[in-house]
Amino acid sequence: MLKRFYHAFQPRKISRDSFEILPSHELLQHLGFLRQTQSGLVNWLPIGLRSLNKIENIVRNRMNDEGHAMEVQLSTLSPKGLWETTGRWSNTELFKLRDARKAEFCLTPTCEEDITNLMKNYISTYKDMPLLVYQITKKYRDELRPRAGLLRGREFLMKDAYSFTGNREDALKMFDQMNAVYSQIFTDLGIPFVSAWADSGDIGGDLSKEYHYVHPSGEDTLLTCNNCGTSSNIEKCESFPQEMNTHLGDVNVKYTLNKAHDTLICFYYPKDRQLNWNLAMEAAEHDVDGSMRYMGEDEVLKIFQESNEDLLFSRVLRIMDCRLSSRSNFPDFPLRQYLKSNFGQIDDVSLVEAHEGEICGICNEGLLKANKTIEVGHTFHLGTKYSEALAAQFTDRDNKISAIEMGCYGIGVSRLLGAIGEITRDKQGFRWPSKIAPYRVSICVAPGNNEIKQRIKQEIQETMGNEIMDKFNEKLGLGARISYSHAIGIPLCIIAGPKNWPNVEIEVRGKNWLNDNIPTWREAHKKLHDTLKWRVIEGDSKPEKHIVPIEHLSRVLALLLKDL
Structure with missing residues (x-):
């Protein structure tokens, strides 16, 4: 009976012609690794589950042996109150539901809220740390446009780890330790990978690294310097043109305010380029009201006017992208009355997303090469974003109450199988590294x-x-x-x-x-x-x-x- 059941998942005919034309996700189905029930959801079949379990075990072994981590398993259901406290309940990718008593929950897409709420019960003094815990569980995201099968699904298997330390120095040591563990994990998997500095996004924190496979089908773009070898996500990469101050065309401007709302900040950059918000923040020394990132010009100016009694004496800071010149076509300034003595200006900084062929902003010597990539892992130094919101505190060496420093570290386990399948396939089918072959x-x-x-x-x-x-x-x-x-x-x-x-x-x-x-x-x-x-x-x-x-x-x- 078992033998007959096993045979049921194998194709009766092997058509090599289909191997070259089928997308990888359909090929996984055709060969009996899994079966898609609807867009973004799959059932795992025996040979697919064997490979998935092997990937999971590679990750688990390194986390246990090299990361010295403790494995836990949190509930899939997370209460609304935690997400409201951290300001993330409004996220449009949350699956939300109510129980019979009308209490609201979400299916966890990630577990910063839940793990912080759990671990604060077990950390009371600096002697309880550092701690590193992880889990390998299913996560859920209400993707509007699931695509590429396992690469962007609505249900997926993920390894998420969380660190807890008593100060920033120890938190950064843990961040470096986990990145070393990640390098070992991805080496064990047997496919060449690239680690790159990245934007932390909605997760939070001020330091993050991504792990990618280079492949033309990837949705991400990494830029790598041919001199220093540094790789960065396009949102984090700084570049300079080979010739400065040569742009003669139209100029765009992005208006925002400083945190005190007493200075109008104007970011000027070429109209044919995309503003890089991370670089803009650095140019303004991070004294920027981040909530205005997506506000329109009129809304920003209205807030500026309401915050300053007399705009004539208000302060203005103009920040110029290094590609602009005095002959560039600048837009009209929005204030009709102003004092030039209240103007400040910063020149020759890079404000736009990097392009291939430009000069690396790290070493200022090499040229950047762009590659399409598939992201499979991400590490973050979170700081105290979640511990402060959820009152996760401890008593330090000086007997003072402080917020716990945190980090989080994710690997898409099922995503790895989809990514490696995409990379290794050829006209005969898949060509897995032996450690994860079924x-x-x-x-x-x-x-x-x-x-x-x-x-x-x-x-x-x-x-x-x-x-x-x-x-x-x-x-x-x-x-x-x-x-x-x-x-x-x-x-x-x-x-x-x-x-x-x-x-x-x-x-x-x-x-x-x-x-x-x-x-x-x-x-x-x-x-x-x-x-x-x-x-x-x-x-x-x-x-x-x-x-x-x-x-x-x-x-x-x-x-x-x-x-x-």
Whole structure:
């Protein structure tokens, strides 16, 4: 019964033509990894769940061993009151619901509110910290336009971790520690990645880093310097033109006020560029009323007028993007009466989103290269945003009551499977790194050769354990079984039949995505090919094949898997 149930999730026909034209999410469905129920929601099937669990375990092992974190699991339902306290209940991506007593909740998209409310019960003094806790649970976001399957879903599996420390210095040490752990996690996953400085967005805090896979299908853009190697999200990247003060066209202006509302701040920048709010804030030394970011000109000026009795004596600060010149076409100034002596001006700062080919704002030497990327992880130093709002306090060394310093660290676990699938797919299907492939080895023999299959399985059982795929739909012939094994991304396929027995053939589907150097098996082959009777067949248009007697199969498999 179990065997029949397992076969039910496998395709009866393997159509290679579909592999190149199907989007990755549809290919995952076609090959039996998962099934979409509706836009943004999926059911996980056996082989998909195997890979998902492997990713989850890689993350969990590093969090436990290197991060020294404690695992918890919070409720999926979060009460409205917590989100109102932090000002996030109005978020349009929250799934909201009421219970039978009309109490309101949301399905958690992230857990800053809940974890802070929980941990404040267990932290009373500086001696209780530092602490790092994490969970791997489903999260929910009411995406208006779910797309790309697992890359932007409404329900997804996420690892979210939270740190609690007694001061900013320790919080930044924890931030650095977690970024080191993240580098280990993404190295373990076996796909090249890029870490980049990023904007903290609505989560809050003043420091954050993103983790990305470079791929043309990505929605994000990273800019990387060819000199210092620094990568930054486009919202965080500072750049300078190769020639300053050369813009002769129209100029846009963004008006805002300082925090005291006694100074009108005017950001001037080329009309054909996009204002970078983070750079604008830095240019104004962060003395800006952030609530005015999306306000129109008239609304800002109205608040300015109401806050200052006589605009004639009010202060104005003009901040000029370094691309502008005295010959640029500036818009009319909105105040009719003013004193020029009350004007201040800052010149030659960068206020706009960076473009490829411009000069890096970090080293001021290299040029920026833009790449489309898929974001898969994000770390934040939160400061005291949530602890102050939710009264999470402790007694410090001087016996004073202080707010706890926090950080949060997220990895999209199910998103990783979608991203890696997108990156590794080719005309034959998926080509997973061996650590997250649903199985590491498949046994493909023609129907009716069960004795050969059982002999192979017996030979490799001790070293491969439950990493052996040998259950195929009975309606698939040998060729279709091999195609299915390659399609679902099993790194090594063992092929055998009565004709060449007791020799077996190992067809290599896997690839070392992190290292293009000479495979380590070649050195072993030089020394052992006579002893193991190990033959290798390679060709540009055909997969790499290794032929060995059955008694040496397990040893050769182990050598090959080191590279995959």
